[in-house]
Structures are given as C-alpha cells and as structure tokens.
Amino acid sequence: MDKDLYYMQQAIELAELGRFTTTPNPNVGCVIVKNDQIIGKGYHQKAGQPHAEVYALRMAGDQSKGATAYVTLEPCSHFGRTPPCADALIQAGITRVIIAMQDPNPNVAGNGIKRLKDAGIEVQVGILTEQAEAINKGFLKRMRTGLPYVQLKMAASLDGKIAMASGESKWITSALARQDVQQYRAQASCILSTRKTVQADNASLTVRFNELPDSIKEIYPFDEVRQPVRVIIDSQNQMIGNENIFNNSGENWIVRKQNLPILSSNSKLIIESSTNHQVDLSELLSILAKQQMNSVWVEAGSHLAGALIEQDLVDELIIYYAPKLLGHNAQDMCVLPNLQKLSFAPQFQFESVDVVGDDLRVVLKRK
C-alpha cells in the first residue's frame, strides 16, 4: 500500500474519534511522520480545544523539523477560538503537508494551503478525499449549502408499517436496533421531532450512555456525553411543559406560535409557526444551520417524514426493518399526498445493509 495512503488512513481513523464531540467543528485527524515512523498523532476533540495538528505537533516535539504532516482537512489559516494551525505547522519546521481535502469553510477555503505554500512547504491536496468527506458530511454540507445534513430514521415492519391501526408501536424493532439508534443520536448536532412523537411515546430523545455499545463507551466516556439539541415542532402549541424532554439535560428548541411562556428553563423558541400552523421546513433547517447545527437526526412520524422527503430535504434514510408483517390496516411509514405517478417517486440508493439483532438496518442516500 502506498505510504501516503496508509498514513492518511491513520489520520482519518483518528479524526473519527471526535465524531461524538466536535460539533459544530469538523472532525479532523493529523499524523506526523519522519523516517517512516509516526512521531505525532492528534485529533480534534471539542470546539475551543486545540485542533488535531496542535496535538500531533506537541507529541512530535522537536522531531517535527523536516517531518511530513498528514491532515484530513485543510489546516486553518484564521484566528478562531484557537490560533491558525497552518502557522503552527510552519513554525514547527514541517516540510511537507499532505491534505485529504480543502476546507470549504469560507474562513479557510484554500487560504491554509496558500499560507503553507508561501512558507515554502511542499503541499499535496486530494488523497482519500472520499473517506475524508464521509467523516464530515454535516460540517461540509453546512459550509457548502447553508443547510445541515439531514438523516431521517424510520423503524418499520417488512411491509413498511410503523404502528398498528390502534397506534400500538412498542416495539416493532428489537432492543438492539433501538440501541443502534443511540449511536446515530450521539453523533448528531440535533434531533428533530414533533410534539406528537414527544407526547405519544413520551420520548426522551436523549443519548443514553448505558445503551451505547462498549466500543463507543471506550472512546466516549460518560463525563463527555453531549446531549444533542432537541428541536421539536409544536406548531399548534400543544405541549404543556410536563413532557419528558423538559426534564432531561440538554436544550429544547421549540417551533411554535409566538409570545408563549417558556415551557421550561431548558427550552427556547427557535422559529414561529405560521397562523395556519404551517412550518417552513426549509427555513427551519436554514435557521438550524445558522445556529451551527451540522447534522439533523430526524425521529418522527409519517407526516414530518413525508414532508421532508417531498421537499427534498433528506440526505440519508436509515430504515430499520423488523422481520414481521403488520398488514394493510397498520400505519404507513411515509405520507406523500402529492405523489400520483410512479416516475415521480423519490429515489434513493442503497449505501449499506446490515443485520442488527433480529432486524435489518438499511442506509440509503438521496439519488
């Protein structure tokens, strides 16, 4: 295997260690190599804390002089909460920098690369770019489009049903599938749901440390657990403040009508619904992106799911299929009132398929 690919792969694996904590920042990993030996390693852990390059340089110390740095994202060139990493690499005497991809952040966007080149450093950009893109789907989409990366989760029977006609839905999928959801929640910037889901299931919409797989607990200790913001659409002001979400740690951002008393000390109005109880979902997502939400994990019913899909706001579907049939009277997965012809059906493509306990987890991307 090509050495550069090997070291960049190491840097990507380091970057992934930050995936539960870096939001709103990107995941970045860095490896410093001299004489075919890794002398420094680092990854970004949390906004406000040092970037990957700084950790790696600290570990390498004086040996950095004349070494090569592998970074999964273009080093920053601006003073944010920390000084620019490009400068740190230059000052440490690094002579070659391999970068998986340019940073689309308008504060960087090639300036970091230019700064390195201007200092006489050999720079190579574009190696394992696809993998580097994959670890920052949310951050990259937000930087490029002003919208967050939207993952819509659904749990259904083989025939696409999410509840019995009576509303009974506990549980269609297995406990293992529901635990698997915890991993996704833990990586999201926020969780989007509706008043109906919050009340019907008295859902917590929290990350529960004890339900995370052991492999994740190792890299994401209890003290570090971050609760994604819960964004709840309650366009008709039907929540009263005694719902589970208000008793949990983490913030609740509520979409409802104007000028209502605050529901709890950990809730705030994020946007107002219109007088006819409509919510502009595109505007909501745009506001979430402005609030630095990289990724939105949607857990809701068939109406919000259908509306997001119809408006082409979903980047990824995550469907858990339980190996059972609920029949035609049960409740549908997705309300698409305007779909009349087969050729207009929203199209996706299969990204991955995995057995999770008794169930199947299928991930699809918008085509």
Add this chain to the structure above:
Amino acid sequence: MDKDLYYMQQAIELAELGRFTTTPNPNVGCVIVKNDQIIGKGYHQKAGQPHAEVYALRMAGDQSKGATAYVTLEPCSHFGRTPPCADALIQAGITRVIIAMQDPNPNVAGNGIKRLKDAGIEVQVGILTEQAEAINKGFLKRMRTGLPYVQLKMAASLDGKIAMASGESKWITSALARQDVQQYRAQASCILSTRKTVQADNASLTVRFNELPDSIKEIYPFDEVRQPVRVIIDSQNQMIGNENIFNNSGENWIVRKQNLPILSSNSKLIIESSTNHQVDLSELLSILAKQQMNSVWVEAGSHLAGALIEQDLVDELIIYYAPKLLGHNAQDMCVLPNLQKLSFAPQFQFESVDVVGDDLRVVLKRK
C-alpha cells in the same frame, strides 16, 4: 478440512446442478473416492433418468471395488422408474458409503441404509446435513408433511407498496431484479398466481431462457428448459382463455367453479372453488403436493399473499425492495384483515440480504 466434509461438499455441488430439472425427484449428487482420488462423479438430472450413484459408478467402472461413495441423500432401496441404487453400490463392490442425510420418502426411510449395512458395507449417516437439507427444501417438506415448500415473492418500495393507487406498477423494481426472479421460477415445481395478476399484467409466468444469468445458461441449456406448472386461482371464473398464459408452453392448472369448458388445450381444472368463491388454500397446497409439486413459487397480489401468511402456509418470503418511496396512498404489500395486535404479527427471520442491481433482495424464513 476433513476429507469426508470435502468430498461431501463436492457431492452437494453436483446435486445442485440438477436443481432446475429433477422435480418431482430430489436433487442428489454422488462422488466416489479411492486412494484420495475422485474416480466417479454424478448427479441426478431428471426423473426417469439414472440416479446420481449410477452415473458416478459408471464413471468409476471397475475401480469402484473397495472405494468410498459420498451421497447427499440416502440411496434408494426400491424399484421406481429405475432399479435401487443401494443394490448398484453393493454390486459395484463399494465398501464404505457416507450419506449426508436419510431420505424421508416412505419408500426409502432407512431401508437403503439397512440394505447397505446388511451387505456388510460401512455406512455413516449425517454429514453436512444442513446443506443437504437446503438443496431439497421442497422435496423434503413434501415427503415429511404432504405439503409443498411455499416461497412467496413480493416486489415493493421501501415503504412496502406494490403499486400506485391508480394500479400503476410497471416497474417498481429494476430489470435486474425481475431477471433475478427468473432463477427462482426456474427452480420451482409450479408458480401460483391469481386471475387478477394474470389479467392485470397480462403476465406470462414463464421461465425465459434469455433472461437467465449466463452462469445458469451454462448448466441449463435452452433445450432443457422446463416450464413450471402455472397454478391460477380464478375462483369467479373470470378468465376467458385469451390470456397470455394459455398461449405459452407449459401447463395451466386452474382453480375455478365446476363444469366449465376447458380454457385451452394446455389447461385443466385442478380444484373447484366453492359457491361463495372461496378457495381452501391449505387443500389446494395439499392437492399440489399429491400431484408431486415439491415447491410453489407464489407471484400474486396482496390478498393471496396475506391469506397465505395468515394461514401460516408460507415457508419463505423473497422481497425485492426498490430504493424509492411511494407514500401512503399507494397499494399495500399484504392484506391481513384479522391482525389487531402487534404481538400477533407473523414473524420471520432474515436468511440473506443481497443487492441486486439497484434493488435489495431480502430472503426470510418463517419463525
């Protein structure tokens, strides 16, 4: 790897070569080994033609004396369309016979084993039994229960819809998925469908040689192609004889009311529907088994699918999922009018999951 396992695996792979043609007989493979060398190989190809053991013994010739035979199913002990294979093995001087599993056929059922042992042959039974079961699911179920092995095929969107509200359904799945169906049809003893499907899609329900994958064409040449019997439920006598199925080669067995004129020269009444247009599906399957149908491949709509599932007559589900959503107005996969509670939902378990073209093929067994 254990030598016995290795040679039995060879015998199983030989047996599989007959899977398109042996019905109503089982698939059987035989390998004859002497001094660690395969000296004879054979498999059963078609009812009325020699059994696997005979082909293998012919190939081995005089060398059979003192050799070991590996057979995937207990050698027969009775005079059927061919003389008993147990006798052939004895006469050839085989001294050791390894058998994957006993034949539940009441004409055999241990008699073949006994005959070999009585002749002083060392016999070992029960090696790779699971694999040996898997290549004869139909034959074995029919012998054990008097019912055929029922595979229900469905093709749906991610949300379990098989047609638009308008009835439009061409095509939800891709051409590759539809070609994949041909492999299953080609292995079935018969295809079960309904008048509605036959008329709505003007379906042919035939095996089309040119749609089979090349790997299958090699072992299943055009001249050999067998058309599974088409079993069509037309309980209200609505077919008129000009439907595609009557113009195709192969037989049509029709379920309809008594004393109607024959619809075509290649059709016959198989059982009568009752005066209130009901068909006893369990009785129908039992009749099909009596007619030596090992396996039934069901391609129909949501009503027959639901009825078979509700009556617990389905052994295997084969679902093709297209990566699209059709929404709540589209037509459901499965009509289950009596299912009220989640805990009573019919349960399956995932056997295999494969990407087929743009689609996903999921195989499940009844739990």
